[in-house]
Each structure stands twice: as structure tokens, then as C-alpha cells.
Amino acid sequence: MRILYIEDEKLLAEAVIHLLNKSDIMVDWVSDGETGLELALKSNYDCIVLDIMLPKLSGIDILKTIRDRRIKTPVIMLSALGEVDDKVRGLEQGADDYLGKPFKAAELIARINALCRRPPLQATKIYTFGDLTFDANNRTLNGQALTSKEADLMEILIKNPNQVHKKSALLAYIWGNEAITEDNYVEVYISYLRKKLRELKSSVQIKSLRGLGYKLIEKQNV
Amino acid sequence: MRILYIEDEKLLAEAVIHLLNKSDIMVDWVSDGETGLELALKSNYDCIVLDIMLPKLSGIDILKTIRDRRIKTPVIMLSALGEVDDKVRGLEQGADDYLGKPFKAAELIARINALCRRPPLQATKIYTFGDLTFDANNRTLNGQALTSKEADLMEILIKNPNQVHKKSALLAYIWGNEAITEDNYVEVYISYLRKKLRELKSSVQIKSLRGLGYKLIEKQNV
DNA sequence: ACTTTTCTTAAAAAATCTTAAAAAGATTCA
DNA sequence: TGAATCTTTTTAAGATTTTTTAAGAAAAGT
Numbered sequence: 001m002r003i004l005y006i007e008d009e010k011l012l013a014e015a016v017i018h019l020l021n022k023s024d025i026m027v028d029w030v031s032d033g034e035t036g037l038e039l040a041l042k043s044n045y046d047c048i049v050l051d052i053m054l055p056k057l058s059g060i061d062i063l064k065t066i067r068d069r070r071i072k073t074p075v076i077m078l079s080a081l082g083e084v085d086d087k088v089r090g091l092e093q094g095a096d097d098y099l100g101k102p103f104k105a106a107e108l109i110a111r112i113n114a115l116c117r118r119p120p121l122q123a124t125k126i127y128t129f130g131d132l133t134f135d136a137n138n139r140t141l142n143g144q145a146l147t148s149k150e151a152d153l154m155e156i157l158i159k160n161p162n163q164v165h166k167k168s169a170l171l172a173y174i175w176g177n178e179a180i181t182e183d184n185y186v187e188v189y190i191s192y193l194r195k196k197l198r199e200l201k202s203s204v205q206i207k208s209l210r211g212l213g214y215k216l217i218e219k220q221n222v
Numbered sequence: 223m224r225i226l227y228i229e230d231e232k233l234l235a236e237a238v239i240h241l242l243n244k245s246d247i248m249v250d251w252v253s254d255g256e257t258g259l260e261l262a263l264k265s266n267y268d269c270i271v272l273d274i275m276l277p278k279l280s281g282i283d284i285l286k287t288i289r290d291r292r293i294k295t296p297v298i299m300l301s302a303l304g305e306v307d308d309k310v311r312g313l314e315q316g317a318d319d320y321l322g323k324p325f326k327a328a329e330l331i332a333r334i335n336a337l338c339r340r341p342p343l344q345a346t347k348i349y350t351f352g353d354l355t356f357d358a359n360n361r362t363l364n365g366q367a368l369t370s371k372e373a374d375l376m377e378i379l380i381k382n383p384n385q386v387h388k389k390s391a392l393l394a395y396i397w398g399n400e401a402i403t404e405d406n407y408v409e410v411y412i413s414y415l416r417k418k419l420r421e422l423k424s425s426v427q428i429k430s431l432r433g434l435g436y437k438l439i440e441k442q443n444v
Numbered sequence: 445a446c447t448t449t450t451c452t453t454a455a456a457a458a459a460t461c462t463t464a465a466a467a468a469g470a471t472t473c474a
Numbered sequence: 475t476g477a478a479t480c481t482t483t484t485t486a487a488g489a490t491t492t493t494t495t496a497a498g499a500a501a502a503g504t
Contacts, residue, residue: 023394109395137386139431147492148433183450185494191452210449210502369481405460407483413462432460432491 001116002026003047006036006062007078008054019105025112033057040066045073046116049108050095052079067094074115078103129161130204130218142200149174150196153189157206161216164209190214223338224248225269228258228284229300230276241327247334255279262288267295268338271330272317274301289316296337300325351383352426352440354419364422371396372418375411379428383438386431412436 001024007013008031017027028045030036033054040048040062048066052059063075074096097111125136134141139151146154152174156165170186194206207217223246229235230253239249250265252258255276262270262284270288274281285297296318319333347358356363361373368376374396378387392408416428429439 019394138437139434145431149493182494184496187450188452188494190450194451208450371482404484406485409461410463410483413464416462430461 001046001112002028003049003112004036004039004043004045005029005049006033006040006054006059007031007049007051009051016105016108020109020112023109023113025109031055033059033062037062037065040073041069041071047112048073048075049112050075050077052077063095076108076111076115125155127155127158129158129216131202132158132200132204134158141196142202144196144200146196149189150192153186154193157193157214157216161204164213164215166213170213186214223268223334224250225271225334226258226261226265226267227251227271228255228262228276228281229253229271229273231273238327238330242331242334245331245335247331253277255281255284259284259287262295263291263293269334270295270297271334272297272299274299285317298330298333298337347377349377349380351380351438353424354380354422354426356380363418364424366418366422368418369414371411372414375408376415379415379436379438383426386435386437388435390435392435408436 003020003025005013005017005020005027007016007029010031013029013031017029020027028039028043030039033056036050036054037057050059050062054062059077059079063077066073066075075094076097076099077095078099078101096115099108099111127134127136132142134151134154136151136155139146139148141154153170156170156173167183167186171183174189175185190206190208197205203219204216205219206214208214225242225247227235227239227242227249229238229251232253235251235253239251242249250261250267252261255278258272258276259279272281272284276284281299281301285299288295288297297316298319298321299317300321300323302323318337321330321333349356349358354364356373356376358373358377361368361370363376375392378392378395389405389408393405396411397407412428412430419427425441426438427441428436430436
């Protein structure tokens with residue numbers, strides 16, 4: 001999602017942009033009305049967040065112009081609390097929502113999401129191999145819950161089954177290459193996973209290759 | 223829509239009422255401050271239009287009293303043009319809008335409509351999952367009132383049940399990650415919600431995924 | 445047979461979760 | 475205004491689960 005944010009207070013803008021980015025909202029920020037209007041007319045945003053007090057061209061004027069041009073992008077107006085006339089004029093002019101300053105970023109995010117009707121999306125990360133289904137979001141293996149480290153390990157193995165994963169690579173990936181020399185971490189968790197595979201009576205197993213590493217295979221294969 | 227109109231100039235009032243009625247706005251008119259205040263406190267209007275110069279009790283006093291009583295009905299103040307002090311005082315006291323006399327009825331109608339227009343966010347937001355019904359407008363869960371933080375949390379969970387919500391995400395969403403590092407807030411409120419779910423004897427429960435977050439599930443599921 | 449590597453497990457340590465309850469802050473009502 | 479009540483924030487003491495550690499058993503290679 002991409003929004004246009006027209007705001008002249010630099011510090012506020014930076015803070016807000018940072019938080020919006022964290023919520024997967026890309027922000028184009030401009031600090032004066034003229035540039036803002038130009039972008040609003042030219043580009044295709046999912047939403048426009050518009051401060052009312054702006055240099056060169058007021059938020060109300062921008063709103064009026066884009067609505068005159070039949071651009072229906074949702075607009076959220078911002079203004080200092082108490083500037084009642086602005087609020088009224090904004091809504092009359094076709095703003096979709098209004099937020100008084102100061103506001104919580106969380107509320108702005110909620111309103112942007114509400115206006116854009118974007119269901120908070122989460123990529124489904126589900127992998128299968130043989131009779132195994134690993135759900136990386138829920139950290140379950142055929143429904144059975146895994147701990148985080150177990151899940152980390154299973155995710156690597158099942159993403160590339162039938163392929164050897166070096167112990168050092170697994171270690172680096174899961175424990176972060178903090179100069180840990182303890183291969184035993186990996187061995188312990190491989191052991192835990194094997195136990196769970198046995199419990200599930202899976203046809204899949206973890207094969208170890210001495211001196212090399214591990215790979216996920218189906219029992220009949222070698 | 224029904225409004226209260228407090229105005230001592232009979233001729234003006236009659237003209238205005240006539241025009242408002244034409245726009246489907248029902249008007250209760252009183253001509254003195256005391257009666258006006260009484261009605262404002264007792265009845266439930268969509269909006270109050272309040273002249274400042276009134277016999278017995280001034281508009282400002284009325285406004286102050288009803289705001290002290292936490293009545294949030296939108297108020298539009300009227301006063302002779304140029305009485306800037308009145309305007310300022312009115313807005314300070316919590317008026318939502320201000321109109322100088324003489325005014326055009328059309329403008330008053332526009333402002334009444336603007337103030338009473340429900341922001342698009344408040345469209346009925348009712349979510350259900352299992353035997354739960356959460357009303358995000360009233361912030362009730364199966365009729366039981368939730369506090370605002372509880373409601374924030376429940377709203378996220380029930381919007382996407384059976385899906386893991388990371389603790390950091392919940393924190394960011396509800397507390398607006400303002401440098402708060404206390405994950406414990408989320409834990410505390412999860413605990414409150416669980417207690418209420420128990421009280422409701424709901425078949426829905428909040429499952430925690432250690433190190434990940436929480437999700438709403440039906441008891442039989444895993 | 446001997447060395448090295450890997451496997452398994454128990455239990456210690458650390459991290460995380462759950463609750464209760466105190467403290468602080470708001471709101472309501474007389 | 476001030477007492478009473480409700481809500482939110484903070485703190486903290488267990489529970490519970492996960493991770494780490496460590497040591498002996500098993501397997502593989504030479």
C-alpha cells in the first residue's frame with residue numbers, strides 16, 4: 001500500500017513515516033501544498049493524508065481541487081484540535097475522515113487500513129514434503145506444535161528437502177553466527193525433530209551424512 | 223435528526239425552523255437559556271444550536287455546563303458578527319462549530335449535517351467467531367462491556383481468528399509503539415480477556431504460541 | 445580396536461507466560 | 475470540590491516451556 005502524506009512539520013512527518021513503514025505502508029512525503037497537489041493529481045495512491053495548515057496551498061484547497069477532478073482516493077484530513085471550521089469544511093469538501101492533532105500513529109494506521117479496507121495480510125508459509133505439512137506461521141508440523149528452534153530447523157530442511165544442509169550453516173542460520181562452535185546444538189534439535197517424526201509415524205526422516213550435515217528424505221529413498 | 227435550537231429572536235427562529243424542517247431536521251426551539259439548558263441535559267439531541275446572547279443564562283454558560291456533564295452532543299454557536307471574544311470563548315468551552323449572524327440557513331444546514339455525519343469508520347463493525355459476537359462500536363463482547371484496551375485487543379484477534387498475531391504487532395497496534403518495550407502489557411490484557419471469556423463460558427479461547435504471539439481458536443481445534 | 449563423530453537424554457538454566465495485586469490516572473457523581 | 479469507582483499501567487511472584495549444557499551410549503570410519 002502506498003499513500004501520499006502532505007505535512008509541513010518535518011519532525012512529526014519523520015516519526016509518522018517510520019511507524020507507517022513498520023506497518024507496511026509506503027509513504028511519499030511532501031512538505032508543501034503545491035507539490036502535494038501535483039503528486040495527488042499525477043500518481044495513484046491508495047490514500048492521501050493531508051494536513052490542513054500548509055505553506056503555499058492549504059489542505060482544503062488541495063482537497064477541493066482533487067475532488068473537482070473526480071479523483072476519489074480516500075483522504076484523511078489532519079488539523080490542530082479546535083480548528084473546527086477546517087473540520088467542517090474538510091468534510092464538506094469530501095474528506096473521508098478527520099483526525100485532530102495530536103494523534104496516535106496507531107490510530108492513523110487503523111484509519112488508513114479501514115479506509116483502504118485492507119485486511120492485514122500475512123503471507124501463508126506452508127511447506128509440504130512426503131506426508132509432512134509444515135505451517136511456518138503456526139509452527140506446526142502436521143498439526144503438532146513445534147518450539148521456535150525446532151520450527152526454524154524444520155523450515156530450513158523442508159524448504160530444500162533431499163539436499164544436504166551443512167551443520168555450520170544450520171548453526172549460523174538458527175543461532176546466528178556468533179562464533180559458536182557447539183555443533184551439539186544442532187544435534188540436539190535434530191534429535192528432537194526425529195522424535196517428533198517418529199511420533200507422527202511419518203514416512204519422512206532426517207538422514208545424517210557424517211562430516212557433512214543433514215537432509216530430509218523419504219524413507220525408501222537414499 | 224432532531225436538534226435543540228436555543229434562540230431568543232422569535233422571527234429569526236421561526237424562519238430558520240421552517241427551513242430546517244424542509245431539510246428533514248426536526249427542531250425543538252426554546253427562547254431562554256434556563257429552559258434550554260434543562261432540555262439539553264435531559265433530552266438526547268443530535269445537535270444543539272446555541273445563540274450566545276440569551277435571557278437568563280448565556281450561551282457560553284449553557285455550553286460550559288453541558289460539557290462539564292460530559293455531554294458530547296455537537297454544539298454550534300451563533301452570535302452577532304464581530305463578537306470575536308464570544309467565538310473564542312465558545313470554542314474554548316468545547317463548541318464544535320461557530321456561525322456569525324446573520325447567516326444563511328443553507329450554511330447552518332450544511333454545518334449541522336457535517337457535524338452529525340457519522341465518520342465512515344463507524345459503519346457497523348460487528349465481528350463473530352464461534353459463539354462470540356464482538357461489537358466494535360459499543361465495545362461489547364456478547365453484550366458484556368469491555369474496556370477500551372480490551373476492546374482494541376479483541377478487535378484485532380477476532381478480525382482474524384485462527385491466525386497468529388505477534389505480540390510485537392499487537393503492542394504496536396494498540397499502544398502505538400512509542401518506545402514501549404513492555405510486552406507485558408499485552409500479556410496482562412490477554413489475561414483480562416481470557417477471564418471474560420471464562421465468565422461468558424465461551425467455546426472460544428485465546429491460545430498462546432510461546433515466543434510468537436496469540437491467536438483466537440475454538441476449543442476443539444488445535 | 446581405537447578414534448571420532450553423532451545421538452540421546454536428563455537436568456540445570458534461561459526465557460516466557462500467567463495472574464494477582466498495587467499504584468497511578470481518569471471519570472463520575474453528589 | 476472531593477470521595478467513589480473504573481481503567482490502565484507497573485510490578486512481581488510463581489508456573490510452565492524452551493534452550494542450553496553435559497555426559498554417556500551408539501554408530502561410523504580407519
